[in-house]
Amino acid sequence: MNYKLRCVHCGRIYDPNDVRYTCPICGQRLGTLEVIYERQGIVNRDFDVEHRGIWAFSEFLPIKREHFEVPLLVGNTPIYEERKLADELGLASLYIKDDGRNPTASYKDRASAVAIAKAKELNIDTIYCASTGNAASSIAGLSAASGMKSIIFVPKSAPAAKLTQLLVYGATVIAVDGSYDEAFDLSMEIGEKFGWYCRNSAVNPYLLEGKKTGAMEAALQLGWNVPDFAMVSVGDGTVVSSIYKGFKDLKDVGFVDRIPRMIGVQAEGANAVMRTFESGKFDVPRDMVAHSIADSIAVGKPRDVLKACKYVRASGGRFVSVSDEEIGRAVVELSRKTGVFAEPAGAAAYAGLKKIHDELKGRSVIIFVTGNGLKDVGSARRFVGKVYSVKPIKEEVEEALRNAGAI
Ligand SMILES: Cc1ncc(COP(=O)(O)O)c(C=O)c1O
Ligand SMILES: [Zn+2]
Numbered sequence: 001m002n003y004k005l006r007c008v009h010c011g012r013i014y015d016p017n018d019v020r021y022t023c024p025i026c027g028q029r030l031g032t033l034e035v036i037y038e039r040q041g042i043v044n045r046d047f048d049v050e051h052r053g054i055w056a057f058s059e060f061l062p063i064k065r066e067h068f069e070v071p072l073l074v075g076n077t078p079i080y081e082e083r084k085l086a087d088e089l090g091l092a093s094l095y096i097k098d099d100g101r102n103p104t105a106s107y108k109d110r111a112s113a114v115a116i117a118k119a120k121e122l123n124i125d126t127i128y129c130a131s132t133g134n135a136a137s138s139i140a141g142l143s144a145a146s147g148m149k150s151i152i153f154v155p156k157s158a159p160a161a162k163l164t165q166l167l168v169y170g171a172t173v174i175a176v177d178g179s180y181d182e183a184f185d186l187s188m189e190i191g192e193k194f195g196w197y198c199r200n201s202a203v204n205p206y207l208l209e210g211k212k213t214g215a216m217e218a219a220l221q222l223g224w225n226v227p228d229f230a231m232v233s234v235g236d237g238t239v240v241s242s243i244y245k246g247f248k249d250l251k252d253v254g255f256v257d258r259i260p261r262m263i264g265v266q267a268e269g270a271n272a273v274m275r276t277f278e279s280g281k282f283d284v285p286r287d288m289v290a291h292s293i294a295d296s297i298a299v300g301k302p303r304d305v306l307k308a309c310k311y312v313r314a315s316g317g318r319f320v321s322v323s324d325e326e327i328g329r330a331v332v333e334l335s336r337k338t339g340v341f342a343e344p345a346g347a348a349a350y351a352g353l354k355k356i357h358d359e360l361k362g363r364s365v366i367i368f369v370t371g372n373g374l375k376d377v378g379s380a381r382r383f384v385g386k387v388y389s390v391k392p393i394k395e396e397v398e399e400a401l402r403n404a405g406a407i
Contacts, residue, residue, distance in 0.1 A: 001038075007033055008033065021203050079095055119148065150169070187200065
């Protein structure tokens with residue numbers, strides 16, 4: 001598909017052969033680029049997501065796909081209708097899109113697959129990224145599958161499962177004794193110096209294109225009936241922007257008749273995008289020092305803040321923030337009510353719904369669960385009951401069952 005790149009700040013349009021990452025005039029922070037397509041002809045409605053995952057939507061992707069697909073099935077994640085929970089919350093309907101079911105167990109695989117295809121187009125065999133964890137494990141896993149090298153910068157505080165995932169896949173891992181925001185800035189400097197391909201959120205305009213397939217898949221699975229609201233957790237702001245754009249691209253070709261109102265959910269200790277949105281000055285980011293148990297969205301210097309604010313406003317939506325306590329409880333409650341075990345950042349979207357469900361009475365809602373709970377069992381453990389340890393003696397087992405209230 002032919003496309004151009006447009007700066008989200010100044011609106012200048014670039015040929016992708018001239019500019020690789022961000023607008024040279026507006027800079028890395030505000031000058032993130034949007035991919036705009038020069039569509040010719042009608043899009044085929046026959047999307048074989050089951051076999052091809054995200055590549056089923058190749059007519060919406062900026063890729064010469066015949067050469068560069070990752071040999072793993074990315075996307076094709078399940079969507080569940082939760083009737084009982086919808087009734088409890090007073091909603092007309094509630095859907096959960098479980099993207100923890102991707103090859104490396106997070107939404108980020110959708111973006112990494114596209115990044116790898118792009119690196120291959122450019123004949124670059126090493127990809128780098130700074131990440132709170134999931135983008136890193138995703139690019140590490142998909143690089144391994146594609147015979148590429150990956151160099152990863154993570155904050156030292158990344159959960160053990162995510163770090164192990166990186167090492168298992170053979171990535172070179174640099175754990176920065178600092179925040180994600182510091183790891184990000186360092187990675188940009190070093191990656192550029194060595195000429196590696198950049199898979200950093202927001203800076204690389206193609207990541208959002210991969211991520212938008214989550215919305216497209218959801219719309220397809222719902223028979224092109226789009227819910228009224230979409231709940232999405234927000235760190236840098238790319239995922240929420242991508243979900244808006246996925247629905248928008250479908251609306252532009254007439255496959256859906258509207259775009260859901262996007263509700264971006266942030267952690268209270270890391271709500272810079274929300275604060276920027278509420279200030280009304282989208283190009284003056286309200287950066288902060290970030291803290292949250294939802295490590296994936298513990299971002300103080302959000303890189304896609306302008307786009308996220310513009311797109312959420314265009315959808316008629318808004319942002320909410322939730323406490324660590326609410327996120328922790330949401331991990332447990334979502335698991336118990338639906339069987340979907342989300343990592344804290346994934347469950348944050350559900351915590352956001354719990355917070356504002358009174359306002360959404362009688363409406364339809366989709367929650368995007370962006371990461372699997374096994375990524376961070378340590379955080380979940382703080383919000384669950386204890387294990388009953390016994391000797392292998394029947395009486396002890398029965399006593400433990402009584403204590404647990406199970407008999
Ligand atoms: C599980 C999970 N949810 C949500 C997000 C938020 O995405 P973004 O940083 O693009 O806002 C991330 C990003 O790392 C993530 O890993
Ligand atoms: Zn610009």
